[in-house]
Amino acid sequence: MxxxxxxxxxxxxxxxxxxxxxxxxxxxxxxxxxxxxxxxxxxxxxxxxxxxxxxxxxxxxxxxxxxxxxxxxxxxxxxLTNPDGTLGVLQEMFREHHGLQCGFCTPGMITRAHRLLQENPTPTEEEVRFGISGNLCRCTGYQNIVKAILAAAEQLNAHKAPSSSEAVGQNVEAAE
Ligand code: FES
Ligand code: FES
Structure with a gap:
């Protein structure tokens, strides 16, 4: 062929x-x-x-x-690693929250979680569970996977640049 x-x-x-x-x-x-x-x-x-x-x-x-x-x-x-080769936020949260056991599902799960957080940066637990429902894990019972994704969402939101109105507010405060 x-x-x-x-x-x-x-x-x-x-x-x-x-x-x-x-x-x-x-x-x-x-x-x-x-x-x-x-x-x-x-x-x-x-x-x-x-x-x-x-x-x-x-x-x-x-x-x-x-x-x-x-x-x-x-x-x-x-x-999904950082530019310097260290673990990206999602990868780090899976490590920290024990979001894996055998690891077989993990690359697909993290890649799916990445898209989920792109589409919905502040998901509820229910939304995370629904969002990963097409990815099966035979080991973890999903509990720590969900924890890891919610923790990653929190971290990513904490590191986001302040919105322009917040930034203006900070400048005003700095000028006072
Ligand atoms: S190997 Fe593609 S969905 Fe299972
Ligand atoms: S960690 Fe083993 S299948 Fe998910």
């Missing part, structure tokens, strides 16, 4: 390669690009272990052909 040339942005870097039209994105990431954060669990779009962020949406990369990602921007768990 003839191969297709595919090019996309992965974690901010342009990558390219050849793939048969039937090749799944998860296989292209892991086998061709050696990006092994996204895991292969069910390969039937049930477990979420293969979740990646594609053009600002959480997708299960076992349900897409690699060629469908041509021209896209993809983020995997590898792309």
């Amino acid at each position: 003839s191969k297709m040339h595919i090019k996309f942005h992965l974690n901010g870097q342009e990558v390219e390669g050849l793939a048969e039209p039937r090749m799944l994105l998860i296989h292209f990431l892991r086998e061709n690009l050696k990006v092994t954060g996204p895991h292969i669990g069910c390969e039937t779009s049930h477990c979420g272990a293969c979740t990646v962020d594609l053009n600002g949406k959480s997708v299960k990369s076992c349900t897409l052909f690699a060629c469908q990602a041509d021209g896209a921007a993809i983020t995997t768990v590898e792309g």
